[in-house]
Amino acid sequence: EQTYQENRGLKDAINAIRARSEINGPDGVALPKLIHRYEQKRIALVNDLKSLDAFSLNPEDRRALEVMRRATESQLDAEPDAIELASAANTAAPPVDCDYGPDVLARIGMDALSERMYHCFGAAAGNLVFQGETLDRLTVLARLATTQDGTQRRGLFLALEPVWKAVNGDGSRHHSPWRTLIRLSADRFKEHDSSPEAGAALLGVNPALVEPWLVSILEAWRDSAAGAELEPWDFAHAAGAMDRALAPRLPLATLRPLNDRVYRDLGADPVQLGVEYDIEPRSGKDPVAYTDFAARPRLEPGGAWTRGIYRISASYSSGGAGNLAELLHETGHGIHIAAIRTRPAFTDWPDSDTFTEAVADIVALDLYDPAWQQRYLGTSVPAEDARRAKYAGIVMDTAWALFEIRLLRDPALDPNVVWTELTHDYLQIRPHPEWSWWAVRGQLVHQPGYMLNYALGAILIADLRTRTRELFGDQPWGDKTWYARVSEKLFRFGLERPSRQVIEEYL
Numbered sequence: 001e002q003t004y005q006e007n008r009g010l011k012d013a014i015n016a017i018r019a020r021s022e023i024n025g026p027d028g029v030a031l032p033k034l035i036h037r038y039e040q041k042r043i044a045l046v047n048d049l050k051s052l053d054a055f056s057l058n059p060e061d062r063r064a065l066e067v068m069r070r071a072t073e074s075q076l077d078a079e080p081d082a083i084e085l086a087s088a089a090n091t092a093a094p095p096v097d098c099d100y101g102p103d104v105l106a107r108i109g110m111d112a113l114s115e116r117m118y119h120c121f122g123a124a125a126g127n128l129v130f131q132g133e134t135l136d137r138l139t140v141l142a143r144l145a146t147t148q149d150g151t152q153r154r155g156l157f158l159a160l161e162p163v164w165k166a167v168n169g170d171g172s173r174h175h176s177p178w179r180t181l182i183r184l185s186a187d188r189f190k191e192h193d194s195s196p197e198a199g200a201a202l203l204g205v206n207p208a209l210v211e212p213w214l215v216s217i218l219e220a221w222r223d224s225a226a227g228a229e230l231e232p233w234d235f236a237h238a239a240g241a242m243d244r245a246l247a248p249r250l251p252l253a254t255l256r257p258l259n260d261r262v263y264r265d266l267g268a269d270p271v272q273l274g275v276e277y278d279i280e281p282r283s284g285k286d287p288v289a290y291t292d293f294a295a296r297p298r299l300e301p302g303g304a305w306t307r308g309i310y311r312i313s314a315s316y317s318s319g320g321a322g323n324l325a326e327l328l329h330e331t332g333h334g335i336h337i338a339a340i341r342t343r344p345a346f347t348d349w350p351d352s353d354t355f356t357e358a359v360a361d362i363v364a365l366d367l368y369d370p371a372w373q374q375r376y377l378g379t380s381v382p383a384e385d386a387r388r389a390k391y392a393g394i395v396m397d398t399a400w401a402l403f404e405i406r407l408l409r410d411p412a413l414d415p416n417v418v419w420t421e422l423t424h425d426y427l428q429i430r431p432h433p434e435w436s437w438w439a440v441r442g443q444l445v446h447q448p449g450y451m452l453n454y455a456l457g458a459i460l461i462a463d464l465r466t467r468t469r470e471l472f473g474d475q476p477w478g479d480k481t482w483y484a485r486v487s488e489k490l491f492r493f494g495l496e497r498p499s500r501q502v503i504e505e506y507l
Helices: 002-019 031-051 059-074 082-089 102-108 110-125 137-146 150-158 161-168 177-191 196-203 207-224 232-238 241-249 252-264 321-338 353-359 361-368 370-377 383-409 415-427 451-472 482-491 499-506
Strands: 128-130 133-135 275-278 290-295 309-313
Touching: 002 031, 002 059, 002 290, 002 309, 031 059, 102 110, 102 177, 110 161, 110 177, 128 137, 133 137, 137 150, 137 232, 137 241, 137 321, 150 232, 161 177, 177 383, 177 415, 196 207, 196 353, 196 383, 196 451, 196 499, 207 383, 207 415, 207 451, 241 321, 241 370, 241 383, 252 321, 252 361, 252 370, 275 321, 290 321, 309 321, 321 353, 321 361, 321 482, 353 361, 353 451, 353 499, 361 370, 361 383, 361 451, 370 383, 383 415, 383 451, 451 482, 451 499, 482 499
Parallel strands: 275 309
Antiparallel strands: 128 133, 290 309
16 A cells, blocks of 8 residues: 555646656656656555455455456556657647647547547647737637627637537538547447446435436526527626726735635634645646646655645636636635545545535635625625625526536437537527537547536535534634535545545534
């Protein structure tokens, strides 16, 4: 298990260096040297794990062994030869071809196609041109909520077309990368006798209930927001009164200080916990925000814990409530995994992505509380405006989740048609099947089926936040003991306990 811990630490460090597009770690160790050390230890670990007799172990040790074996096979993969890597570091990488035949890459494999699509999605998302200005995807989406002129909003919306084309091509069955990808992904789910909904069983939810739950959420939005049809470029604006009112208080320079203050007031100072931020845009950066280990917490022989390092990657070139919500969410991931206190085999993300995405919002959703806004921004919006902003995001995630479920069930369907029907029937958005405007989320490319975790996570976090208020007060802001108390009951387990058990005991 100690060898496993060392391997995980080396792999985390290698991934963090690559994500920063660097060749040396923070301690100055060159990436090729780090990889050489990792490969030596990885081979030793593989041999050790093979040689152990699981039947001679007690139940917890046996489970720890199985966790280590699975993680080693799926996550601790072989790295390129260190000499070849050093040579490659001195050679400029050839440009990636985004004018390719998806069927050709599909013959290599689903992962090769997904990787190419994700690169081209990121390249397009960071270079969107609107009226002579180069913008990124997040900035365009944020401006749709805050731009008053309808003609300007339509122009912003259409500026996203390169992103749509990077994902769906011309939309035809044989020339759409995403239609090829979703077909391969559906085959993979069938091969494993699984589906996106199957993960709900880990939380004790009957997978057959998932789709009706999603539909009921969308029906509730439809019934409460009944009115005239909206153009797709007007949906965010119709729900964006909060964004517009708070925009003057949330310029880009305020996001990180405000984020840190919020968590510091709860006893979860990100800096002290080891959370590091890489949030400035740069070429080649992952187009989707994420959080991961750069080093894991570890128990020293004397009984003290050495803190880990938790890296948040995002790209913000503008401020606003939307980007603040995402930053608070990613920091929620950071403080979650920073609280893990368990043996090395179990020091990892929990076994449920839905649970993980849900608890990342345990603090972030306070943004939509007018009392929180008054405390941290010195102003607030009416509760109705805050609710509309909050639930507009949730129903869009729900629509994407239902969209993926239906396409994975029948990949022959035209995604533009499916998306048009969902958004027209439930969100009152005027049909535009000629545009692939659904194709703006990197998760659709990187992990087909993942959007369900956000939709189900919204249901789960509603219950978890209600219970948290019961235990620790309605407005715990300023309570420096909050983080330690919540960590003990909700955050600290990693893989030590199944997520369902953690949730049920908490509730």
